[in-house]
Amino acid sequence: MDSSDLISHPEVILALAERVCPSLNGPSSFRLAAALEALDANLDLDHFEGLADVQAGIQEIDRRRVEHWTRVLAGSDVRLVTVLDDEYPTNLRMVHDHPPFLFARGTIERSDERAVAVVGTRKPSEDGLAAADEIAARMAHLNITVVSGMATGIDTAAHRGALAAGGRTIAVLGSGLDRVYPAANRGLARSIEKSGAVVSQFWPDSGPTRWSFPVRNIVTSGFSLGTVVVEAGPTSGARQQAEHALRHGKRLYLLRRLVSAQPWAREMADRPGVLAIDDIDQIVADIEAEVTESDDVLI
Numbered sequence: 001m002d003s004s005d006l007i008s009h010p011e012v013i014l015a016l017a018e019r020v021c022p023s024l025n026g027p028s029s030f031r032l033a034a035a036l037e038a039l040d041a042n043l044d045l046d047h048f049e050g051l052a053d054v055q056a057g058i059q060e061i062d063r064r065r066v067e068h069w070t071r072v073l074a075g076s077d078v079r080l081v082t083v084l085d086d087e088y089p090t091n092l093r094m095v096h097d098h099p100p101f102l103f104a105r106g107t108i109e110r111s112d113e114r115a116v117a118v119v120g121t122r123k124p125s126e127d128g129l130a131a132a133d134e135i136a137a138r139m140a141h142l143n144i145t146v147v148s149g150m151a152t153g154i155d156t157a158a159h160r161g162a163l164a165a166g167g168r169t170i171a172v173l174g175s176g177l178d179r180v181y182p183a184a185n186r187g188l189a190r191s192i193e194k195s196g197a198v199v200s201q202f203w204p205d206s207g208p209t210r211w212s213f214p215v216r217n218i219v220t221s222g223f224s225l226g227t228v229v230v231e232a233g234p235t236s237g238a239r240q241q242a243e244h245a246l247r248h249g250k251r252l253y254l255l256r257r258l259v260s261a262q263p264w265a266r267e268m269a270d271r272p273g274v275l276a277i278d279d280i281d282q283i284v285a286d287i288e289a290e291v292t293e294s295d296d297v298l299i
Contacts, residue, residue: 078177078204079104091115095222095248099201102219103177105189106197112170115145116287117220117245119238120154120230128154128231131255131280133161135228138284140167145196147172147224149216149237150185154230159188168196172220174213176206217241225290226251228283234264246273251290253283 073080081087082101090113092098118135120128136146136158146162148155150171162169171192175181177200180189189198201219202212217237221227221244229252232238245252252274259265259276269276277283 072204076204077105081108081199089113089223091224092219092222095218097218098222099219102199102201103204104197104199105177106193106195108170108197108199109168111143112145112168112197112223113225114143115147115170115224116283117147117224117227117241118154118158118230119148119217119220119227119232119241121232121236121238122151122153122155124153124157124231127257129157132157132230133164135230135280135283136161136167136169137165138280139287140165140169142284142288143167144287145170147220149174149213149220150180150182150189150198151237152182152184154238156185156188159192163191163195170196170223171198172216172223173198173200173202174216175208176200176202176204178204179207181208213237214240218244221245221248221250224250225287226253228253228255229258229265230255231258232262232265234262239264242268246271249273251275251286253277253286 080101081104083093083098087108088102089108090110116139118132118139120132124132132154139146140162144167146158146167146169148158148169148171150156150159150173159169159171169192171189173180177198180186180198192198199219200206201215206212214237217240221241224245227241227245227250229238229242232242242252242254250273252268254265254269254274254276256276256278259269265276268274275282275286
């Protein structure tokens with residue numbers, strides 16, 4: 001199918017996402033992203049195994065539904081950043097389960113390739129909050145973007161630490177941009193938009209759900225070069241993100257006191273690609289070496 005026969009690609013993406021993968025998760029999301037990239041290159045979808053439902057979706061686009069969402073986006077400050085756009089985050093594009101698009105407020109910049117996720121529990125200790133704040137501030141001073149999930153606790157401390165240090169931070173929501181969760185962080189979201197970005201793979205009016213936060217963790221990991229877990233229990237989203245980071249081939253840093261306190265962290269610390277660290281300087285030195293190496297490759 002020739003993409004020139006279709007409506008503009010953002011509209012196609014909206015329509016296909018609605019039909020093919022309304023949860024924007026896992027294999028469906030990957031299949032859709034692959035189809036969109038094929039369409040952009042004017043390739044025949046018949047060459048891609050398992051994409052028959054995508055082709056059917058293109059043929060059955062609900063134009064009225066598409067036109068509605070196009071009007072809504074045109075009249076708001078929310079941007080649709082698709083996998084076909086240059087603005088789509090480079091690190092995220094490289095993971096196999098990247099979403100086909102993000103809704104964004106604020107700006108996503110090339111410098112955000114130098115990004116590290118700082119995540120942890122919603123019920124941290126005072127030491128954990130202080131560590132998240134300090135890690136984020138040190139990253140900001142190195143012009144490394146701090147990525148986190150806007151949750152209460154460690155995530156909030158990381159965002160605030162980066163902002164207070166004058167750095168960039170990206171908040172990845174588990175809800176739509178018009179339904180910032182928790183509501184107490186709406187002011188924080190507005191502050192982040194001024195010097196970074198708030199992004200979500202969910203429709204702007206989507207509320208938080210039990211499944212949307214685990215899906216959010218995939219994006220938070222994919223957006224970053226690596227993940228720092230400050231404090232986290234065995235069933236926490238931060239532990240899930242640690243698993244995603246390893247599957248994505250990212251660096252994973254576990255604070256030593258977390259390894260000492262949590263059996264899951266002790267077990268994970270023995271896996272390849274994981275560093276149990278005693279102090280923040282170890283993270284900073286390792287990430288600085290990685291981003292310097294990345295810069296050399298780009299040059």
